[in-house]
Amino acid sequence: MTAQTLMNPHPMTLRSSDTVATAADHILKHHLRHLPVVDEQGRYLGTFSIYSLLKLTLPKAVLDKYGLDHVSFITENIGDLAKRLGGRREDPVKNWVNVHDVAHPDTPAMEVMLLMLHGRTTSVPVVDKTNDRLEGIISFWDVLEKLMGESA
Amino acid sequence: MHGSEADAASVLFGLNPMWVAAVLFAITYIVVMTEKVNRAIVSLLAAGLMIVLGVLNQEAAIRGIDFNTIGLLIGMMVIVAITRQSGVFQFLAIWAAKKVQARPWGILVMISLVTAVTSAFLDNVTTVLLVVPVTLLITEELKVSPYPYLFAMIFSSNIGGTATLIGDPPNIMIGSATGLTFNDFAYNLTPAIVVIMAATLIPIYFIWGRHLKAAPEDRQRVMQFNEREAITDQRLLKQCLSVIGLVIAGFIFAKALHLEAATVAMTGAALLLLLANFGRDAEHQSKHVLEAFNEVEWITIFFFVGLFIVVHGVDGTGLLKLLADKMLALTGGNLTATSMIILWSSAILSAIIDNIPFVATMIPLIKAMAPTFGGPEGLMPLWWALSLGACLGGNGTLIGASANLVVAGFAERAGQPIRFMQYTLLAFPIMLMSIAISMIYLYWRYL
Numbered sequence: 001m002t003a004q005t006l007m008n009p010h011p012m013t014l015r016s017s018d019t020v021a022t023a024a025d026h027i028l029k030h031h032l033r034h035l036p037v038v039d040e041q042g043r044y045l046g047t048f049s050i051y052s053l054l055k056l057t058l059p060k061a062v063l064d065k066y067g068l069d070h071v072s073f074i075t076e077n078i079g080d081l082a083k084r085l086g087g088r089r090e091d092p093v094k095n096w097v098n099v100h101d102v103a104h105p106d107t108p109a110m111e112v113m114l115l116m117l118h119g120r121t122t123s124v125p126v127v128d129k130t131n132d133r134l135e136g137i138i139s140f141w142d143v144l145e146k147l148m149g150e151s152a
Numbered sequence: 153m154h155g156s157e158a159d160a161a162s163v164l165f166g167l168n169p170m171w172v173a174a175v176l177f178a179i180t181y182i183v184v185m186t187e188k189v190n191r192a193i194v195s196l197l198a199a200g201l202m203i204v205l206g207v208l209n210q211e212a213a214i215r216g217i218d219f220n221t222i223g224l225l226i227g228m229m230v231i232v233a234i235t236r237q238s239g240v241f242q243f244l245a246i247w248a249a250k251k252v253q254a255r256p257w258g259i260l261v262m263i264s265l266v267t268a269v270t271s272a273f274l275d276n277v278t279t280v281l282l283v284v285p286v287t288l289l290i291t292e293e294l295k296v297s298p299y300p301y302l303f304a305m306i307f308s309s310n311i312g313g314t315a316t317l318i319g320d321p322p323n324i325m326i327g328s329a330t331g332l333t334f335n336d337f338a339y340n341l342t343p344a345i346v347v348i349m350a351a352t353l354i355p356i357y358f359i360w361g362r363h364l365k366a367a368p369e370d371r372q373r374v375m376q377f378n379e380r381e382a383i384t385d386q387r388l389l390k391q392c393l394s395v396i397g398l399v400i401a402g403f404i405f406a407k408a409l410h411l412e413a414a415t416v417a418m419t420g421a422a423l424l425l426l427l428a429n430f431g432r433d434a435e436h437q438s439k440h441v442l443e444a445f446n447e448v449e450w451i452t453i454f455f456f457v458g459l460f461i462v463v464h465g466v467d468g469t470g471l472l473k474l475l476a477d478k479m480l481a482l483t484g485g486n487l488t489a490t491s492m493i494i495l496w497s498s499a500i501l502s503a504i505i506d507n508i509p510f511v512a513t514m515i516p517l518i519k520a521m522a523p524t525f526g527g528p529e530g531l532m533p534l535w536w537a538l539s540l541g542a543c544l545g546g547n548g549t550l551i552g553a554s555a556n557l558v559v560a561g562f563a564e565r566a567g568q569p570i571r572f573m574q575y576t577l578l579a580f581p582i583m584l585m586s587i588a589i590s591m592i593y594l595y596w597r598y599l
Contacts, residue, residue: 061566070384075378080373
């Protein structure tokens with residue numbers, strides 16, 4: 001079994017120029033955790049996720065790779081956090097994506113499981129090796145359904 | 153001069169050892185400058201070639217390594233690696249910002265002072281790694297540009313580092329090679345550093361400081377930071393502060409106790425490791441000790457090891473003595489002229505090249521001048537000129553010191569990049585001003 005057979009070939013995607021507000025609407029409305037972001041040619045740029053939304057509520061200084069590892073000294077209320085998120089509503093989503101490890105259509109199923117485990121993610125983008133186009137998304141739930149179906 | 157004919161193995165192919173050493177040395181410098189190959193690789197490879205080509209044998213090479221410098225660096229790095237986990241540096245930065253009611257210019261001055269004082273006792277790179285994130289957070293909350301703050305921090309880390317024996321690698325090397333103590337450095341350099349720090353803030357005020365403004369509600373947000381919450385581990389903090397206190401006391405009384413700086417730092421590191429791991433089971437101890445050791449900058453350490461061997465090899469061939477004689481011929485053996493040449497050339501060269509290999513080369517060169525100036529005592533002004541020039545010169549360009557590049561990295565990621573030329577155009581003149589102050593200071597006090 002390969003990534004090709006596990007993936008959903010028609011996932012919901014975001015365009016790189018879509019705004020944070022659009023992404024947040026999709027995530028809330030469909031209760032999604034991860035939305036892949038593609039450019040005009042359909043190439044995978046990264047994933048906008050609920051974690052991107054969390055980041056959008058935090059000061060940039062906290063997000064730096066050598067940034068502060070705890071911020072318990074900041075006493076902001078939910079309104080302050082919302083205000084920061086609100087100020088970034090019109091940002092393009094491409095500024096806030098995470099680039100996940102990807103699978104290719106011929107990646108074996110076990111490798112896909114390992115990618116999910118190591119990446120602590122519930123969805124793995126499947127990307128064409130040669131042109132970087134997004135071919136589909138493997139969701140943990142699809143895999144689980146297949147697994148349970150087989151074992152029953 | 154610690155090199156001797158007996159150190160040299162037989163040079164391959166009957167080549168002149170002075171030429172072999174000089175060529176290897178020059179290639180090492182050039183490759184380190186290009187930054188195409190990691191500097192630790194370059195220096196270790198050059199050290200290996202020095203031995204293989206027979207400029208010196210392994211025994212002599214090991215004698216060339218200044219283990220006092222290596223031990224002092226590793227010991228302090230371990231102490232800092234443990235101390236940073238306590239959150240004390242964030243505490244200091246926030247406390248300082250609130251002391252000035254979160255006024256933007258006041259914060260710039262306070263953050264500069266915190267950076268300078270911390271750099272005087274800790275490695276400069278570590279200092280900026282700890283203080284920059286809080287500074288970026290504060291400027292973001294105040295909605296002011298972080299640029300002037302980061303610019304000031306580069307300067308204060310290098311200026312502060314010059315003040316003490318343990319503040320900057322050049323001082324560690326000079327202290328170790330000459331036997332000058334922690335107190336000697338504090339007594340001779342700190343007064344100049346206080347003046348230079350204050351003088352550096354003046355142009356920063358006129359360029360940026362007087363235009364910095366923040367809205368009252370934004371300042372209010374910073375005032376609401378609770379710095380006590382920044383301390384993550386009270387017990388660890390007490391242990392760290394006690395050990396750091398003991399280590400500094402050890403440096404101050406090192407001479408009376410007949411101890412070398414490396415002994416003080418390494419024993420302090422071992423004591424702090426013991427305290428921080430007390431009561432943990434074997435597995436957790438291994439994990440935490442390994443974490444602390446992993447924070448040691450091994451690239452810097454091995455760079456030093458290789459470099460000491462290369463310089464010892466060059467020194468043993470008499471090349472540095474030759475250069476020292478040339479320099480003395482140029483200055484006519486005049487102490488004032490020699491001091492000034494060392495001060496200004498160290499400053500300008502350190503702005504462009506790494507000051508560590510430069511100082512490693514200058515130390516035996518200056519030592520060779522002792523007979524001209526009436527023995528080692530007569531060299532004092534030259535050591536202070538070398539220290540001030542090599543440490544402060546690092547401010548001149550973005551590549552002048554490692555801390556500069558670390559700050560530039562933060563600036564880049566925060567979307568406020570510090571451009572090389574833009575930085576140099578302002579920083580180089582301010583650096584020259586600090587060297588001019590050093591010149592007046594040296595002249596007034598020693599010449």
